[in-house]
Amino acid sequence: MSRLVVVSNRVGPVKDAARAGGLAVALVDALRARGGLWYGWSGKTDKRAVDYASIEDAESLSLATVDLTPEEYEDYYNGFANRCLWPLFHYRIDLTAFDRRYYEGYRRVNAKFARVLYPLLRADDTIWVHDYHFLAFGNELRQMGAEQPIGFFLHIPFPAREVLAALPHHDAMVRGLFAYDVLGFQTEQDCERFRDYVVREAHGIANGDKLHCFGRTVTIRAFPIGIDTEGFADIAANDKDARRQFDKVTKGLGDRTQIVGVDRLDYTKGIAERFQAYERLLQEYPDTRREVSYLQIAAASRGEVLEYRQMREELDGLSGHINGTFGDFDWTPLRYLNKPLPRRALAGLYRASKIGLVTPLRDGMNLVAKEYVAAQDPEDPGVLILSRFAGASYQMPEAVIVNPYDSKGVADALQIARYMSLQERRERFEALMKRLRAEDVAQWRDDFMSTLATVTRRRTISAVS
Known part of the structure; x- marks a missing residue:
């Protein structure tokens, strides 16, 4: 050879x-x-x-x-x-x-x-x-x-x-x-x-x-x-670091539904549009207030490039505006972190989050979408909301597919995901996992x-x- x-x-x-x-x-x-x-x-x-x-x-x-x-x-x-x-x-x-x-x-x-x-x-x-x-x-x-x-x-x-x-x-x-x-x-x-x-x-x-x-x-x-589908699923279910992260998150959430987004800090990822869609959710669906929590992890990159510094300032402003408008002393609607998490901790975070929000404006594939699905509990899986402009959308039609430029459409999808039945969540998850196993890295x-x-x-x- x-x-x-x-x-x-x-x-x-x-x-x-x-x-x-x-x-x-x-x-x-x-x-x-x-x-x-x-x-x-x-x-x-x-x-x-x-x-x-x-x-x-x-x-x-x-x-x-x-x-x-x-x-x-x-x-x-x-x-x-x-x-x-x-x-x-x-x-x-x-x-x-x-x-x-x-x-x-x-x-x-x-x-x-x-x-x-x-x-x-x-x-x-x-x-x-x-x-x-x-x-x-x-x-x-x-x-x-x-x-x-x-x-x-x-x-x-x-x-x-x-x-x-x-x-x-x-x-x-x-x-x-x-x-x-x-x-x-x-x-x-x-x-x-x-x-x-x-x-x-x-x-x-x-x-x-x-x-x-x-x-x-x-x-x-x-x-x-x-992705390494079986390997990542095993980490989410059995790894001690993943379990520790899962327990930490679920304990802090209580009965709230967590929405999670994990991205590199980049203008292609549509994070600003995502924040605006979340604000629209809180505005148009008052029952979400105090009942949902959105965690966005966006590890900083290319800080020497002007466009990236400007984007970070914009996101800081949007997150401050949302929390200032809707937050309370015991509820922070949006938590926005500019630091990476170890991969094993991410697996536990995905598993603890009932909604994965992956809405790039344009993406070659987007492996976060696949990792989020692989990390789910098969008995009680979360829901993936995925941009139609991510390459992954062609392999993952059972996700809730959205247009990231349509804040109302994304907000509606978030509300649909909150109330999706267990049977439908399982059916979507099983179809997605079948394909992720067959088409792994x-x-x-x-x-x-x-x-x-x-x-x-x-x-x-x-x-x-």
């Missing part, structure tokens, strides 16, 4: 992969099985950073990391990746920084990553590249002469053709993606948007899941990412790797014949 090389912006963890979540577990398992190499940024900046990989052995696999200079970090990561690609791919053209300096820095850093990895590769390696940080990486490797199978998976949404066309050099970015053998997306809708761009903008040819353009053929397919990994192997084998046979 050939060695697997995983390329991602951040590397690891390996030893505590289970604590980091299902994705880390899935990648580490595959790397261990094949004696793999995990390669990416070290997370460090150094003005003296050179084109050199620091390699560390971790059990049966190796970790290879590269430092960036402060300028490279600013242009590649803060600049093009997070101030241009991230908002654009999430349909926030108004927040997109179209700065050519960022683009050139992104290309240089992708070339640097490729330049450092290339000497470490073996002829029979299989390379799996992850996410929007490395759109240009495969093309840089090919230009150096790499002939190994290279697959790419995009974890975030792929935008509509008209949105992507707003990006200067959009044609060069898409051309670079044709250096990969397989392009994986979260949903069929993402595949369709990519296909539409290639056919209508770049005048390529589509034939099923094959696209031919720029002199190359690439296979595109949807691989909806899952291991299945996602195996499907992608199997597809890449099949495409590579066909390419080899075609070249020989």
